[in-house]
Amino acid sequence: MSVQASNFGTTDNPRALRRSLSHYCGPRVARSVGEILITAIPFVLLWGLTWSALNAGYWIGLILAVPAGAFLVRLFMIQHDCSHGSFFRSRRANNWIGRVIGVLTLTPYDHWRHSHAVHHASSGNLDRPNIGGIDTLTVREYQALPRMRRLRYRLYRHPIILFGIGPMYIFLLDHRLPVGFMRSGWMPWVSTLGTNAAIALVVAGMIWLVGLGPFLLVQLPITLVASVIGVWLFYVQHQFEDTYWKHQDEWSFDQAAINGSSHYVLPGVLRWFSANIGVHHVHHLCSRIPSYRLPEVLRDYPELRNVGRITLRQSLASISLALWDEHKQRLVSFAEARADAIHSSGVTSSV
Numbered sequence: 001m002s003v004q005a006s007n008f009g010t011t012d013n014p015r016a017l018r019r020s021l022s023h024y025c026g027p028r029v030a031r032s033v034g035e036i037l038i039t040a041i042p043f044v045l046l047w048g049l050t051w052s053a054l055n056a057g058y059w060i061g062l063i064l065a066v067p068a069g070a071f072l073v074r075l076f077m078i079q080h081d082c083s084h085g086s087f088f089r090s091r092r093a094n095n096w097i098g099r100v101i102g103v104l105t106l107t108p109y110d111h112w113r114h115s116h117a118v119h120h121a122s123s124g125n126l127d128r129p130n131i132g133g134i135d136t137l138t139v140r141e142y143q144a145l146p147r148m149r150r151l152r153y154r155l156y157r158h159p160i161i162l163f164g165i166g167p168m169y170i171f172l173l174d175h176r177l178p179v180g181f182m183r184s185g186w187m188p189w190v191s192t193l194g195t196n197a198a199i200a201l202v203v204a205g206m207i208w209l210v211g212l213g214p215f216l217l218v219q220l221p222i223t224l225v226a227s228v229i230g231v232w233l234f235y236v237q238h239q240f241e242d243t244y245w246k247h248q249d250e251w252s253f254d255q256a257a258i259n260g261s262s263h264y265v266l267p268g269v270l271r272w273f274s275a276n277i278g279v280h281h282v283h284h285l286c287s288r289i290p291s292y293r294l295p296e297v298l299r300d301y302p303e304l305r306n307v308g309r310i311t312l313r314q315s316l317a318s319i320s321l322a323l324w325d326e327h328k329q330r331l332v333s334f335a336e337a338r339a340d341a342i343h344s345s346g347v348t349s350s351v
Contacts, residue, residue: 014254014285017301021286024293025086031292032087035275036078036097043071043104050218051210062221069225070273076105076230077275077291083113084287103198106171106223110191111178120287123238124256126324127248134162134235136245138324139337154334157322162235167227229274236315237262237280240308241331245324257284262308264315281308 046068053060081087082098095109102109115131122128130136137145137153145153155161176196178188206215244260246252264278271278279294282304289297298305310318321331325340332340 014258017258018254018285021282021289021297024297025286025288025290027087027089027290028292029088032290035087035292039071039074039078043068043075046071047218047222050222051214054214054217058217061218065218065221066225068222069229072105072222072226073229073233074273074275075101076107076226077277079105079107079109080116080277081275081291083109083116086288086290099195102195103202105226106195106199107175108178108188108191108195111181111188112175112191114187115181120284121253123284124244124246124260125248125251126245127251134239136239136322136324136331138245138326139332139340140326142323142337143341154322159319163228163232167231168224170231171223171227233264233274233277236264236310236318237277239321239331240310240315240318241321242308243331245326254285257281258307260284262310263305265309265311267312270312 046064050061050064050068053064078087079098079101082094082101085091085094087097088094098109098113102112118131119133122131123133126138135153135156142150142153176192178192181188203215206219210218238261240262242259243262244256246256258281261280261284262278263281266274266278275291276294277283277291279298282289282294282297283291318331320333320335322334323332323337324330325332325337
Protein backbone atom coordinates (compact mmCIF):
# COMPACT_ATOMS: atom_id res chain seq x y z
CA MET A 1 0.00 0.00 0.00
CA SER A 2 1.26 3.47 -0.83
CA VAL A 3 2.21 6.09 1.74
CA GLN A 4 -0.77 8.17 0.68
CA ALA A 5 -3.15 5.28 1.21
CA SER A 6 -1.78 4.51 4.66
CA ASN A 7 -2.22 8.14 5.72
CA PHE A 8 -5.86 8.23 4.63
CA GLY A 9 -7.18 4.72 5.14
CA THR A 10 -10.87 5.67 5.14
CA THR A 11 -13.23 7.97 3.28
CA ASP A 12 -14.34 9.72 6.47
CA ASN A 13 -12.36 12.78 5.47
CA PRO A 14 -12.88 13.22 1.71
CA ARG A 15 -11.34 16.68 1.74
CA ALA A 16 -8.05 15.31 3.04
CA LEU A 17 -8.36 12.44 0.58
CA ARG A 18 -8.81 14.92 -2.28
CA ARG A 19 -5.61 16.71 -1.29
CA SER A 20 -3.79 13.39 -1.20
CA LEU A 21 -5.06 12.41 -4.64
CA SER A 22 -3.41 15.46 -6.22
CA HIS A 23 -0.34 13.20 -6.47
CA TYR A 24 -2.02 11.50 -9.46
CA CYS A 25 -2.92 14.66 -11.37
CA GLY A 26 0.13 14.83 -13.60
CA PRO A 27 -0.60 13.74 -17.19
CA ARG A 28 1.95 11.66 -19.08
CA VAL A 29 2.18 13.30 -22.49
CA ALA A 30 3.38 10.23 -24.39
CA ARG A 31 0.59 8.16 -22.84
CA SER A 32 -1.99 10.82 -23.70
CA VAL A 33 -0.86 10.96 -27.33
CA GLY A 34 -0.92 7.17 -27.47
CA GLU A 35 -4.45 7.06 -26.05
CA ILE A 36 -5.63 9.40 -28.81
CA LEU A 37 -3.95 7.36 -31.55
CA ILE A 38 -5.24 3.96 -30.38
CA THR A 39 -8.74 5.44 -30.25
CA ALA A 40 -8.93 7.71 -33.30
CA ILE A 41 -7.21 5.39 -35.80
CA PRO A 42 -9.45 2.36 -35.11
CA PHE A 43 -12.50 4.65 -35.25
CA VAL A 44 -11.53 5.90 -38.72
CA LEU A 45 -10.75 2.36 -39.91
CA LEU A 46 -14.06 1.02 -38.59
CA TRP A 47 -15.92 3.89 -40.25
CA GLY A 48 -14.29 2.93 -43.56
CA LEU A 49 -15.03 -0.77 -43.03
CA THR A 50 -18.66 0.00 -42.24
CA TRP A 51 -18.93 1.98 -45.46
CA SER A 52 -17.24 -0.80 -47.45
CA ALA A 53 -19.58 -3.35 -45.90
CA LEU A 54 -22.63 -1.62 -47.36
CA ASN A 55 -22.06 -3.49 -50.63
CA ALA A 56 -21.97 -6.84 -48.82
CA GLY A 57 -25.17 -6.23 -46.87
CA TYR A 58 -26.37 -3.53 -44.54
CA TRP A 59 -26.61 -5.87 -41.56
CA ILE A 60 -22.83 -6.28 -41.59
CA GLY A 61 -22.52 -2.51 -41.51
CA LEU A 62 -24.89 -2.31 -38.55
CA ILE A 63 -22.80 -4.85 -36.66
CA LEU A 64 -19.64 -2.83 -37.31
CA ALA A 65 -21.44 0.32 -36.11
CA VAL A 66 -21.35 -1.07 -32.57
CA PRO A 67 -17.54 -1.13 -32.11
CA ALA A 68 -17.27 2.11 -34.12
CA GLY A 69 -19.75 3.72 -31.73
CA ALA A 70 -17.76 2.39 -28.77
CA PHE A 71 -14.58 4.02 -30.10
CA LEU A 72 -16.53 7.26 -30.57
CA VAL A 73 -17.55 7.03 -26.90
CA ARG A 74 -13.89 6.67 -26.00
CA LEU A 75 -13.07 9.76 -28.05
CA PHE A 76 -15.73 11.63 -26.08
CA MET A 77 -14.09 10.49 -22.84
CA ILE A 78 -10.77 11.91 -24.04
CA GLN A 79 -12.57 15.15 -24.86
CA HIS A 80 -14.02 15.01 -21.35
CA ASP A 81 -10.52 14.70 -19.86
CA CYS A 82 -9.41 17.68 -21.95
CA SER A 83 -12.28 19.75 -20.55
CA HIS A 84 -10.86 19.18 -17.06
CA GLY A 85 -7.36 20.11 -18.21
CA SER A 86 -6.14 16.65 -17.23
CA PHE A 87 -4.98 15.12 -20.53
CA PHE A 88 -2.08 17.45 -21.32
CA ARG A 89 -0.04 19.88 -19.27
CA SER A 90 -0.76 22.64 -21.78
CA ARG A 91 -4.14 24.30 -21.47
CA ARG A 92 -4.02 25.17 -25.17
CA ALA A 93 -3.34 21.55 -26.12
CA ASN A 94 -6.25 20.34 -23.98
CA ASN A 95 -8.63 22.87 -25.49
CA TRP A 96 -7.71 22.37 -29.13
CA ILE A 97 -7.71 18.58 -28.90
CA GLY A 98 -11.08 18.86 -27.18
CA ARG A 99 -12.44 21.14 -29.90
CA VAL A 100 -11.30 18.83 -32.70
CA ILE A 101 -12.81 15.78 -31.03
CA GLY A 102 -15.95 17.81 -30.38
CA VAL A 103 -16.55 17.97 -34.14
CA LEU A 104 -16.60 14.15 -34.27
CA THR A 105 -18.77 13.82 -31.15
CA LEU A 106 -21.11 16.65 -32.27
CA THR A 107 -20.39 18.48 -29.02
CA PRO A 108 -19.48 22.20 -28.81
CA TYR A 109 -16.43 21.76 -26.60
CA ASP A 110 -16.10 25.16 -24.89
CA HIS A 111 -19.80 25.45 -24.17
CA TRP A 112 -19.99 21.85 -22.91
CA ARG A 113 -16.85 22.36 -20.80
CA HIS A 114 -18.57 25.25 -19.00
CA SER A 115 -21.83 23.41 -18.34
CA HIS A 116 -19.91 20.32 -17.23
CA ALA A 117 -17.90 22.41 -14.77
CA VAL A 118 -21.20 23.66 -13.32
CA HIS A 119 -22.31 20.04 -13.01
CA HIS A 120 -19.18 19.20 -11.01
CA ALA A 121 -19.60 22.25 -8.80
CA SER A 122 -23.26 21.58 -7.96
CA SER A 123 -23.83 17.83 -8.28
CA GLY A 124 -26.09 16.59 -5.49
CA ASN A 125 -27.21 20.09 -4.45
CA LEU A 126 -31.00 20.23 -4.25
CA ASP A 127 -31.02 24.04 -4.30
CA ARG A 128 -28.87 24.55 -7.41
CA PRO A 129 -30.07 24.27 -11.02
CA ASN A 130 -29.25 20.82 -12.41
CA ILE A 131 -27.17 22.05 -15.34
CA GLY A 132 -25.42 19.33 -17.28
CA GLY A 133 -27.14 16.49 -15.44
CA ILE A 134 -30.29 14.37 -15.35
CA ASP A 135 -33.27 16.30 -13.96
CA THR A 136 -34.30 14.72 -10.66
CA LEU A 137 -37.20 15.82 -8.45
CA THR A 138 -37.76 15.02 -4.81
CA VAL A 139 -40.91 13.12 -3.88
CA ARG A 140 -42.30 16.28 -2.31
CA GLU A 141 -41.58 18.39 -5.40
CA TYR A 142 -43.19 15.80 -7.66
CA GLN A 143 -46.33 15.51 -5.53
CA ALA A 144 -46.74 19.29 -5.56
CA LEU A 145 -46.77 19.47 -9.38
CA PRO A 146 -49.99 19.86 -11.40
CA ARG A 147 -51.14 16.66 -13.11
CA MET A 148 -49.80 17.57 -16.56
CA ARG A 149 -46.36 18.47 -15.25
CA ARG A 150 -46.23 15.20 -13.32
CA LEU A 151 -47.05 13.40 -16.58
CA ARG A 152 -44.32 15.34 -18.38
CA TYR A 153 -41.77 14.37 -15.73
CA ARG A 154 -42.81 10.71 -15.92
CA LEU A 155 -42.41 10.79 -19.68
CA TYR A 156 -39.00 12.45 -19.33
CA ARG A 157 -37.87 9.68 -16.96
CA HIS A 158 -39.21 6.87 -19.12
CA PRO A 159 -36.40 4.60 -20.42
CA ILE A 160 -37.49 5.03 -24.05
CA ILE A 161 -37.09 8.80 -23.69
CA LEU A 162 -33.97 8.77 -21.52
CA PHE A 163 -32.01 6.17 -23.45
CA GLY A 164 -33.67 6.19 -26.87
CA ILE A 165 -35.06 9.50 -28.09
CA GLY A 166 -33.16 11.64 -25.60
CA PRO A 167 -29.58 10.80 -26.66
CA MET A 168 -30.23 11.53 -30.33
CA TYR A 169 -32.04 14.75 -29.42
CA ILE A 170 -29.11 15.90 -27.30
CA PHE A 171 -26.36 15.29 -29.83
CA LEU A 172 -28.20 16.04 -33.08
CA LEU A 173 -30.44 18.95 -32.01
CA ASP A 174 -29.79 20.28 -28.50
CA HIS A 175 -26.06 20.77 -29.11
CA ARG A 176 -26.75 22.78 -32.25
CA LEU A 177 -27.91 25.84 -30.27
CA PRO A 178 -26.86 27.02 -26.78
CA VAL A 179 -30.30 26.29 -25.34
CA GLY A 180 -30.62 27.71 -21.83
CA PHE A 181 -27.58 29.93 -22.34
CA MET A 182 -28.96 32.39 -24.88
CA ARG A 183 -28.11 35.37 -22.66
CA SER A 184 -24.86 34.04 -21.21
CA GLY A 185 -22.53 36.06 -23.41
CA TRP A 186 -20.67 35.26 -26.60
CA MET A 187 -18.86 32.07 -25.58
CA PRO A 188 -21.80 29.62 -25.92
CA TRP A 189 -22.64 31.07 -29.34
CA VAL A 190 -19.07 31.04 -30.67
CA SER A 191 -18.47 27.52 -29.39
CA THR A 192 -21.74 26.13 -30.72
CA LEU A 193 -21.79 27.88 -34.09
CA GLY A 194 -18.07 27.30 -34.64
CA THR A 195 -18.54 23.58 -33.96
CA ASN A 196 -21.57 23.53 -36.26
CA ALA A 197 -19.54 25.12 -39.07
CA ALA A 198 -16.73 22.58 -38.64
CA ILE A 199 -19.25 19.72 -38.58
CA ALA A 200 -20.84 21.06 -41.77
CA LEU A 201 -17.44 21.10 -43.52
CA VAL A 202 -16.63 17.54 -42.45
CA VAL A 203 -20.09 16.29 -43.42
CA ALA A 204 -19.91 18.03 -46.79
CA GLY A 205 -16.50 16.48 -47.45
CA MET A 206 -17.70 13.00 -46.49
CA ILE A 207 -20.85 13.32 -48.62
CA TRP A 208 -18.69 14.40 -51.56
CA LEU A 209 -16.42 11.40 -50.94
CA VAL A 210 -18.96 8.59 -50.33
CA GLY A 211 -22.38 10.07 -51.21
CA LEU A 212 -25.28 11.28 -49.09
CA GLY A 213 -27.04 7.94 -48.68
CA PRO A 214 -23.99 5.89 -47.68
CA PHE A 215 -22.84 8.63 -45.31
CA LEU A 216 -26.18 8.64 -43.47
CA LEU A 217 -26.35 4.84 -43.43
CA VAL A 218 -22.93 4.70 -41.75
CA GLN A 219 -22.90 7.77 -39.53
CA LEU A 220 -26.40 7.68 -38.03
CA PRO A 221 -26.10 4.17 -36.50
CA ILE A 222 -22.64 5.01 -35.11
CA THR A 223 -23.97 8.23 -33.59
CA LEU A 224 -26.98 6.40 -32.14
CA VAL A 225 -24.82 3.72 -30.53
CA ALA A 226 -22.37 6.25 -29.09
CA SER A 227 -25.03 8.64 -27.80
CA VAL A 228 -27.04 5.90 -26.07
CA ILE A 229 -23.92 4.49 -24.39
CA GLY A 230 -22.79 7.96 -23.37
CA VAL A 231 -26.11 8.96 -21.83
CA TRP A 232 -26.38 5.62 -20.04
CA LEU A 233 -22.92 6.02 -18.51
CA PHE A 234 -23.69 9.55 -17.38
CA TYR A 235 -27.01 8.40 -15.94
CA VAL A 236 -25.72 5.48 -13.89
CA GLN A 237 -22.84 7.54 -12.51
CA HIS A 238 -25.25 9.58 -10.38
CA GLN A 239 -28.63 7.85 -10.56
CA PHE A 240 -28.19 4.96 -8.15
CA GLU A 241 -30.15 4.14 -5.03
CA ASP A 242 -27.80 5.38 -2.30
CA THR A 243 -26.53 8.46 -4.09
CA TYR A 244 -26.16 11.86 -2.42
CA TRP A 245 -28.54 14.83 -2.48
CA LYS A 246 -28.60 17.60 0.12
CA HIS A 247 -29.93 21.12 0.50
CA GLN A 248 -27.41 23.96 0.35
CA ASP A 249 -27.01 24.33 4.11
CA GLU A 250 -25.97 20.66 4.41
CA TRP A 251 -24.36 20.14 1.01
CA SER A 252 -20.62 19.47 0.75
CA PHE A 253 -18.63 19.29 -2.48
CA ASP A 254 -16.37 16.54 -1.18
CA GLN A 255 -19.20 14.45 0.27
CA ALA A 256 -21.20 14.87 -2.95
CA ALA A 257 -18.19 13.73 -4.97
CA ILE A 258 -17.36 10.61 -2.98
CA ASN A 259 -20.91 9.57 -2.07
CA GLY A 260 -22.95 10.98 -4.95
CA SER A 261 -20.91 9.42 -7.77
CA SER A 262 -20.80 5.71 -8.37
CA HIS A 263 -17.96 3.27 -8.86
CA TYR A 264 -19.38 1.50 -11.89
CA VAL A 265 -17.57 -1.84 -12.04
CA LEU A 266 -17.46 -2.96 -15.66
CA PRO A 267 -15.80 -5.89 -17.44
CA GLY A 268 -12.31 -5.08 -18.68
CA VAL A 269 -13.25 -4.45 -22.32
CA LEU A 270 -16.08 -2.08 -21.39
CA ARG A 271 -13.88 -0.36 -18.83
CA TRP A 272 -11.31 0.31 -21.57
CA PHE A 273 -13.85 1.66 -24.04
CA SER A 274 -15.33 3.92 -21.36
CA ALA A 275 -11.84 5.13 -20.38
CA ASN A 276 -12.32 4.25 -16.70
CA ILE A 277 -15.14 6.77 -16.34
CA GLY A 278 -16.81 4.21 -14.06
CA VAL A 279 -14.34 5.26 -11.35
CA HIS A 280 -16.56 8.29 -11.14
CA HIS A 281 -16.37 8.96 -7.42
CA VAL A 282 -12.62 9.45 -7.69
CA HIS A 283 -13.06 11.55 -10.83
CA HIS A 284 -15.52 13.90 -9.10
CA LEU A 285 -13.32 14.17 -6.04
CA CYS A 286 -10.25 15.06 -8.11
CA SER A 287 -11.16 15.79 -11.72
CA ARG A 288 -7.59 16.66 -12.78
CA ILE A 289 -6.56 13.00 -12.65
CA PRO A 290 -6.19 11.65 -16.22
CA SER A 291 -8.59 8.79 -16.94
CA TYR A 292 -5.74 6.34 -17.52
CA ARG A 293 -4.43 6.98 -13.99
CA LEU A 294 -7.71 6.30 -12.18
CA PRO A 295 -6.90 2.56 -11.81
CA GLU A 296 -3.74 3.60 -9.96
CA VAL A 297 -5.89 5.31 -7.36
CA LEU A 298 -7.99 2.18 -6.79
CA ARG A 299 -4.81 0.14 -6.53
CA ASP A 300 -3.30 2.43 -3.91
CA TYR A 301 -6.55 3.19 -2.08
CA PRO A 302 -8.36 -0.18 -1.94
CA GLU A 303 -10.98 1.24 0.42
CA LEU A 304 -12.34 3.25 -2.52
CA ARG A 305 -13.20 0.11 -4.50
CA ASN A 306 -16.38 -0.51 -2.51
CA VAL A 307 -17.58 3.10 -2.23
CA GLY A 308 -20.68 3.55 -4.41
CA ARG A 309 -19.91 0.20 -6.02
CA ILE A 310 -22.37 -0.88 -8.72
CA THR A 311 -21.99 -3.84 -11.03
CA LEU A 312 -23.35 -4.02 -14.57
CA ARG A 313 -26.24 -6.22 -13.39
CA GLN A 314 -27.02 -3.99 -10.41
CA SER A 315 -27.03 -0.89 -12.59
CA LEU A 316 -30.07 -2.14 -14.50
CA ALA A 317 -32.16 -1.73 -11.34
CA SER A 318 -31.46 2.01 -11.37
CA ILE A 319 -33.65 2.45 -14.46
CA SER A 320 -36.80 2.52 -12.32
CA LEU A 321 -35.44 5.06 -9.83
CA ALA A 322 -36.82 8.53 -10.50
CA LEU A 323 -37.45 10.49 -7.29
CA TRP A 324 -35.29 11.49 -4.34
CA ASP A 325 -36.91 10.60 -1.03
CA GLU A 326 -35.64 13.11 1.53
CA HIS A 327 -36.84 10.98 4.45
CA LYS A 328 -35.25 7.72 3.28
CA GLN A 329 -32.24 9.56 1.82
CA ARG A 330 -32.25 7.47 -1.34
CA LEU A 331 -33.70 7.37 -4.83
CA VAL A 332 -37.05 5.59 -5.15
CA SER A 333 -39.32 4.55 -7.99
CA PHE A 334 -42.69 6.12 -8.78
CA ALA A 335 -44.34 2.94 -7.49
CA GLU A 336 -42.52 3.07 -4.15
CA ALA A 337 -43.30 6.76 -3.72
CA ARG A 338 -46.96 6.07 -4.43
CA ALA A 339 -47.05 3.15 -1.97
CA ASP A 340 -45.44 5.30 0.72
CA ALA A 341 -47.96 8.08 0.09
CA ILE A 342 -50.89 5.66 0.36
CA HIS A 343 -49.47 4.15 3.55
CA SER A 344 -48.92 7.54 5.20
CA SER A 345 -52.26 9.08 4.21
CA GLY A 346 -54.51 6.03 4.13
CA VAL A 347 -56.11 7.26 0.90
CA THR A 348 -55.33 6.86 -2.79
CA SER A 349 -52.48 9.16 -3.75
CA SER A 350 -52.02 11.07 -6.96
CA VAL A 351 -48.39 9.91 -7.32
